[in-house]
Amino acid sequence: MYFCSKKRLEDKIKTFSTFGATQNGGITRYSLSKEAHQARDEFKRRMEKIGAQVYTDDLANMYAILKGDGTKKEKIVMASHLDSVKNGGNYDGVLGVLSAMEVLETIHDQNIPHHHDLVAMVWTNEEGSLYPPAMMCSAILSYEDLPSSFKDCFVEETLLNSRSVLNPNETFKDALEASPYKGDKKNRLNKKDYLAMFELHIEQGPILTNNHNDIGVVTCVLGMCNYRIKIYGESDHAGTTPMKYRKDALYAASKVLLYLHEQLDKLPKDLVYTTGEIICQPNVHTVIPSYVEFSLDARHENPDVIKEVVKIIHSLPNEVEKCRVKPVLAWERDTVYFNKTLVDYVLKASEALGYTHQYINSGAGHDAQMISYVLPTTMIFVPSKDGHSHCEIEHTPLENCEKGVNILLNAVLTCDKNFEK
Numbered sequence: 001m002y003f004c005s006k007k008r009l010e011d012k013i014k015t016f017s018t019f020g021a022t023q024n025g026g027i028t029r030y031s032l033s034k035e036a037h038q039a040r041d042e043f044k045r046r047m048e049k050i051g052a053q054v055y056t057d058d059l060a061n062m063y064a065i066l067k068g069d070g071t072k073k074e075k076i077v078m079a080s081h082l083d084s085v086k087n088g089g090n091y092d093g094v095l096g097v098l099s100a101m102e103v104l105e106t107i108h109d110q111n112i113p114h115h116h117d118l119v120a121m122v123w124t125n126e127e128g129s130l131y132p133p134a135m136m137c138s139a140i141l142s143y144e145d146l147p148s149s150f151k152d153c154f155v156e157e158t159l160l161n162s163r164s165v166l167n168p169n170e171t172f173k174d175a176l177e178a179s180p181y182k183g184d185k186k187n188r189l190n191k192k193d194y195l196a197m198f199e200l201h202i203e204q205g206p207i208l209t210n211n212h213n214d215i216g217v218v219t220c221v222l223g224m225c226n227y228r229i230k231i232y233g234e235s236d237h238a239g240t241t242p243m244k245y246r247k248d249a250l251y252a253a254s255k256v257l258l259y260l261h262e263q264l265d266k267l268p269k270d271l272v273y274t275t276g277e278i279i280c281q282p283n284v285h286t287v288i289p290s291y292v293e294f295s296l297d298a299r300h301e302n303p304d305v306i307k308e309v310v311k312i313i314h315s316l317p318n319e320v321e322k323c324r325v326k327p328v329l330a331w332e333r334d335t336v337y338f339n340k341t342l343v344d345y346v347l348k349a350s351e352a353l354g355y356t357h358q359y360i361n362s363g364a365g366h367d368a369q370m371i372s373y374v375l376p377t378t379m380i381f382v383p384s385k386d387g388h389s390h391c392e393i394e395h396t397p398l399e400n401c402e403k404g405v406n407i408l409l410n411a412v413l414t415c416d417k418n419f420e421k
């Protein structure tokens with residue numbers, strides 16, 4: 001078994017936490033921002049120091065390539081992201097990139113022989129915090145192989161024109177053009193030149209911590225459906241319209257939401273569902289709401305459970321409190337299973353290193369989920385302290401980060417030796 005340098009890893013975690021540091025110990029590092037470019041500069045500097053060649057593609061995805069012994073043509077890539085949400089933490093995404101770097105540094109330092117070119121990669125705009133949606137660039141690269149049910153969400157031209165949530169006059173394309181890291185389309189990760197992808201990530205939930213396990217052997221990313229529930233009422237004056245004459249879309253929406261919760265709670269306990277967004281029109285305190293739309297996101301591994309969710313949504317009456325109710329499917333996709341052989345390499349490495357581990361699924365989306373439609377792919381999870389993520393207190397103890405990197409290192413080297421597509 002091979003082991004990384006805990007000290008070097010710690011130094012990277014500390015250094016990268018300064019790029020976009022917030023007052024409370026987190027980071028705000030929007031993709032292609034000044035802070036993100038500082039992090040990219042540091043990635044490039046450290047990778048070139050060990051003799052890796054650094055390329056970028058036309059979406060500014062970065063690739064640091066450590067050459068193999070020349071006997072194998074396809075590359076093995078370890079990838080994650082350096083961008084964050086607003087007031088995010090120092091581990092989501094960035095730990096995956098730092099781990100990939102640490103693997104290459106270890107292999108270089110210890111002169112570990114390998115056949116394939118090994119690549120540490122940075123995805124552009126994973127979070128989609130400034131330019132929605134999330135996983136934008138991995139989706140563009142996977143477009144041809146995406147299931148038809150959600151392909152429409154990721155048309156390249158539409159995504160390039162995504163507007164900044166802070167400045168609607170600026171598009172993602174503008175930010176790309178202004179970036180020194182916009183490179184050549186021919187450098188894009190692709191089926192022909194790449195053998196497999198690994199992504200180490202923090203769990204972003206409480207399961208590993210609560211079970212006192214070091215490593216999550218990730219088997220899949222949960223299937224999901226995403227609905228917009230639309231309620232049509234009628235605007236009238238808040239002071240002059242007696243209650244019995246009203247068609248209040250917000251009042252109706254609250255009843256619909258309660259009904260959905262009551263029904264969905266009858267399904268298996270590990271179903272997760274969320275209403276995180278609501279639109280209310282005209283959203284004026286003296287006017288009865290004429291229109292309300294809210295999101296409903298539901299996730300479960302078993303497609304039959306998702307089918308039950310859909311059934312419940314479509315069991316909604318057409319009319320509630322005199323308002324018309326119309327659920328509209330935004331998109332859905334089935335559970336994405338990772339490559340069994342690669343999952344097994346992660347399991348075997350955990351056993352050989354004697355780290356406590358368990359199988360786990362991912363409720364969150366990751367770039368690896370998109371790439372799994374293109375290449376054999378898998379993920380490794382490390383614990384998130386108290387399950388916190390996408391916040392400044394997000395934390396993974398150094399010992400857990402180190403163990404994660406050791407798993408990545410050994411799994412990638414097994415893949416280098418044994419894996420055939």
Ligand SMILES: [Zn+2]
Pocket residue numbers: 081092093126201366
């Ligand atoms: Zn992430």
